Amino acid sequence: MVAPLHPRQRLLMGPGPSTVPARILKAISSPTLGHLDPQYIGFMDETCEMIRQVYRTSNALSFPVSGTGMAGMETIMVNLVEPGDEAIVMVNGVFGGRMKDVLSRCGARVHSVEVPWGESFSRQHFADAVKEHPNAKLLAVVHAETSTGALQDLSEVGDIVHRAGMLLAVDAVTSIGGHELRVDDWGIDAIYSGTQKCLSCPPGLSPVSFSPRAIEVIEARKSPVQSWYLDVTMLKNYYTGAGGRAYHHTAPINMVYALREALSIVLEEGLDERVERHRQMHQRLRQGLESLGLKYIPEHSLHTLNCVSVPEGIDEAAVRKRLLDEYDIEIGGGLGVFAGKAWRIGLMGESASEKNILTLLAALEQCLQS
Numbered sequence: 001m002v003a004p005l006h007p008r009q010r011l012l013m014g015p016g017p018s019t020v021p022a023r024i025l026k027a028i029s030s031p032t033l034g035h036l037d038p039q040y041i042g043f044m045d046e047t048c049e050m051i052r053q054v055y056r057t058s059n060a061l062s063f064p065v066s067g068t069g070m071a072g073m074e075t076i077m078v079n080l081v082e083p084g085d086e087a088i089v090m091v092n093g094v095f096g097g098r099m100k101d102v103l104s105r106c107g108a109r110v111h112s113v114e115v116p117w118g119e120s121f122s123r124q125h126f127a128d129a130v131k132e133h134p135n136a137k138l139l140a141v142v143h144a145e146t147s148t149g150a151l152q153d154l155s156e157v158g159d160i161v162h163r164a165g166m167l168l169a170v171d172a173v174t175s176i177g178g179h180e181l182r183v184d185d186w187g188i189d190a191i192y193s194g195t196q197k198c199l200s201c202p203p204g205l206s207p208v209s210f211s212p213r214a215i216e217v218i219e220a221r222k223s224p225v226q227s228w229y230l231d232v233t234m235l236k237n238y239y240t241g242a243g244g245r246a247y248h249h250t251a252p253i254n255m256v257y258a259l260r261e262a263l264s265i266v267l268e269e270g271l272d273e274r275v276e277r278h279r280q281m282h283q284r285l286r287q288g289l290e291s292l293g294l295k296y297i298p299e300h301s302l303h304t305l306n307c308v309s310v311p312e313g314i315d316e317a318a319v320r321k322r323l324l325d326e327y328d329i330e331i332g333g334g335l336g337v338f339a340g341k342a343w344r345i346g347l348m349g350e351s352a353s354e355k356n357i358l359t360l361l362a363a364l365e366q367c368l369q370s
């Protein structure tokens, strides 16, 4: 027998997960239903409808993939790309690098466009990329690069990509529920995100959405999708009801309850209001961190993830350990080229509050003084 489960409550201010509101934890403990029970199908349809609202899209094929953000990334790539296809990936951090890896595992010939970590891409980078690789089938880009804290402006990318006859695929794991995100207005053809960042839901699902143009591309495939589990040509029957709700795999019922509650909280707050709250909280934190002498790394910082340099002579891991052990606060360290050199402080969903910011700043000040 193991001891009863009593995890210490932490203040989650790292790169995800973020603090989960009690309402969501309560929803997840509701009675488990069968995945074909009409009651459950009703909850799932409501969840898919709210995914559309939060993505600001009318895409019929919008649903939660059973798996975390990385499963969403694989779902997009494995369905859109066939062996031998060409693809362009914009890489400015860890997650761009992972998209490149996933695409090459799909058998694509990948052309990556790279800028130094912490930077974002300009309109010109996209225009040059599609000109240089005119046969590419899709262009993939990260909206909110959690490894560096850089925000990517996507408002003009869709036109460039579509005029070149390509699809636009976007990673929105750290922007959904925190930054402005307009799937239809921005011409995004395929998008994935995660539950545990700015939606403040436990990890376990990845909301995705495919445009009608993306579905045409999938339907014109010459080869079957390499992944059985993530094949949307089979999944769409269950999630959209087209062709009957057939069993494919057992949906993670209670996780869908949690996501339904999380999306409902987002919509109750209002999409614009929520984006504005994240902006204000970012400014508040930024002021505090800068007055402690800390410098932001990216020029275009995310509101949801604040990446700052660790000052000379400070042991960054020791500070994070002390924040966790003495103050029950979690922040993130640097990844990849920023390992040992940066802190990543999340202001995601429920965690993005004035009270949390003041608590963190006070604790961090103590750690930096000693």
Ligand SMILES: *Cc1c(COP(=O)(O)O)cnc(C)c1O
Pocket: 016, 068, 069, 070, 071, 095, 142, 144, 145, 146, 147, 171, 172, 173, 174, 194, 203
């Ligand atoms: C967290 C994250 C992922 C991966 O999501 P998991 O839920 O960890 O699988 C992908 N992309 C970005 C930008 C992320 O921040």
